[in-house]
Amino acid sequence: MIGVIDEGMRMEAFRRPAVPDRGKAEKALEAALRKIDGNLETFGSRFPGTVTRGNVYGLRTPENENPTKDPVEIGGNFDWTTGFWTGMLWLAYEMTGEPRYRRMAELHVESFADRIRRRVDTDTHDLGFLYTLSCVSAWKLTGNEKAKTAALQAADHLMTRYFEKAGIIQAHGDLNDPRLRGRIIIDCLMNLPLLYWAAETTGRETYRNAARRHAENTLKYIVRPDASTYHTYYFDTETGEGKHGDTLQGFSDDSCWSRGQAWGIYGFALSHVYLRDPVFLDASRKLAHYFLNRSPQDFVVYWDLVFTDGSGEPRDSSASAIAVCGLLELSKWLPEEEGGGYFRNAAVRILESLIDRYSTVSDDRSNALLLHATYFKKRDWGVDEGCLFGDYFYLEALVRMLRDWDMYW
Numbered sequence: 001m002i003g004v005i006d007e008g009m010r011m012e013a014f015r016r017p018a019v020p021d022r023g024k025a026e027k028a029l030e031a032a033l034r035k036i037d038g039n040l041e042t043f044g045s046r047f048p049g050t051v052t053r054g055n056v057y058g059l060r061t062p063e064n065e066n067p068t069k070d071p072v073e074i075g076g077n078f079d080w081t082t083g084f085w086t087g088m089l090w091l092a093y094e095m096t097g098e099p100r101y102r103r104m105a106e107l108h109v110e111s112f113a114d115r116i117r118r119r120v121d122t123d124t125h126d127l128g129f130l131y132t133l134s135c136v137s138a139w140k141l142t143g144n145e146k147a148k149t150a151a152l153q154a155a156d157h158l159m160t161r162y163f164e165k166a167g168i169i170q171a172h173g174d175l176n177d178p179r180l181r182g183r184i185i186i187d188c189l190m191n192l193p194l195l196y197w198a199a200e201t202t203g204r205e206t207y208r209n210a211a212r213r214h215a216e217n218t219l220k221y222i223v224r225p226d227a228s229t230y231h232t233y234y235f236d237t238e239t240g241e242g243k244h245g246d247t248l249q250g251f252s253d254d255s256c257w258s259r260g261q262a263w264g265i266y267g268f269a270l271s272h273v274y275l276r277d278p279v280f281l282d283a284s285r286k287l288a289h290y291f292l293n294r295s296p297q298d299f300v301v302y303w304d305l306v307f308t309d310g311s312g313e314p315r316d317s318s319a320s321a322i323a324v325c326g327l328l329e330l331s332k333w334l335p336e337e338e339g340g341g342y343f344r345n346a347a348v349r350i351l352e353s354l355i356d357r358y359s360t361v362s363d364d365r366s367n368a369l370l371l372h373a374t375y376f377k378k379r380d381w382g383v384d385e386g387c388l389f390g391d392y393f394y395l396e397a398l399v400r401m402l403r404d405w406d407m408y409w
Contacts, residue, residue, distance in 0.1 A: 046075030128191025189267020266326030318390030
């Protein structure tokens, strides 16, 4: 269990009431939509790369993404991040009603349906990221039956990665590869909503039970007593025994990777939404305190929470954008005196900092929405650049700030 953390460390800035500047958020949304319009013209039905180079997205290419054994085309639908671009199109359609966004998003649905049917680059838990934002969203917004079918097929394929004895969903790769077998990462909390949705849609509790057990084991093993998190954890899939935790993208095995902590804040809150289990709500709350207690002066975190102002390390604006969405969801489920107001204040201040200092509201040179993200510091991938997931969660945060949003998750 997570131990008692020092909530007296909470930053004074987040205690003070923060009223969202609606005009600023609307201006930021308009700027984001202009970027999306430009990218529609540039990419058409093809997909941009995961990260910018020199703050500009190019077409997705196999050599610039995580390697896959499957044959793929330049601009094709592969790797784990294409759903974020489609998710942005659905958000743009939802906010404007403009048919051009829907037309392109529906072309993407065709691509995702083909991808899961042919099993192109699907040996991953990231089917949730891919199909929630592309196909579950399409089903919820338009009743697209092909999207519903593709999302359910993706949920079924995700279940093939579930180890019943261990109660975990393996993150990546061949299930029989001894280097990867039984390895989970904190990111998977955001993939569980695909299974929760599938359970609600079909009435089959096997999806929900697998998602719950994975969330429980993530809480038991990945979350440390001080509410910081490992990035990864390994299990014996035959006995269910937890073996050890480490990091892939964080600074060290005992540090706390910022984006992973943000996935945890949002992911545990989402499990509470579906399960109404206060254990997950409390986990989200405590992870949020750990994250916020390590905020730098402008509230946008560095790539690992071991770093703060004066470190000379790069930021990860994407982690802060994810955290804003998680904090806004978390605050909906907590009374004011238990942190609801505090977390909402924090979300408002972080988002306004993202708009003022990290977005491209006034930058016509970049086709990203949000700059100064860090994808993978140790491999020098996307350091101080824009990235699709940063852009998506920044846009979701703006939408959440401007309306009572019915989640795709």
